[in-house]
Amino acid sequence: MKTVFTANKGSYGLGFMEVYDTLDELKRAIVTHTHQFEKKKPEYSEELFRECATKNLFTLHEVQLHDEECIAFGEYDGTSWFEVEKKDRNILSTCKRIEI
Numbered sequence: 001m002k003t004v005f006t007a008n009k010g011s012y013g014l015g016f017m018e019v020y021d022t023l024d025e026l027k028r029a030i031v032t033h034t035h036q037f038e039k040k041k042p043e044y045s046e047e048l049f050r051e052c053a054t055k056n057l058f059t060l061h062e063v064q065l066h067d068e069e070c071i072a073f074g075e076y077d078g079t080s081w082f083e084v085e086k087k088d089r090n091i092l093s094t095c096k097r098i099e100i
Contacts, residue, residue, distance in 0.1 A: 001064050001093070006071060008081045010057030015080030017073035023062070023098065030058055053100050060098040066091045 005026040009016040016033055020026040027049045034052035035041055042048055053060070063071065063084065072085040084093045 001066055004063050004065050004071070005098075006061055006063065006082050008059045008061070010059070010079055011055070013056070013078035015073070015075035015078055016058070017075065017080055017082070019071050023060070026060060027053075030056075050100060058100075060100065062096045062098055064094045064096075066093050069093050 005020045005023050007016055018029055020029060028044050031044050031049050031052050034056055068087045068091060070085050071082050073080060073082050
């Protein structure tokens, strides 16, 4: 098993479909995703992350992912979600929501 971090995005725009090794990487990616079309990119801060996550309805998740499984993404009108793609029904990967 390995621990990875990802997020669902509940607002319109571009979908968010990435997996990260650390929570900090995920938070920085959410800020980058939110400000990707701006010429001058803002400097990361925890306050800016919370603003971006709240504005775009992100829910963060910590996933204990088995080596035989992977994360699959879905997207519609910028709203994006993920699910653990099972290879074997007996393997139990777990997902825990992270409060912002």
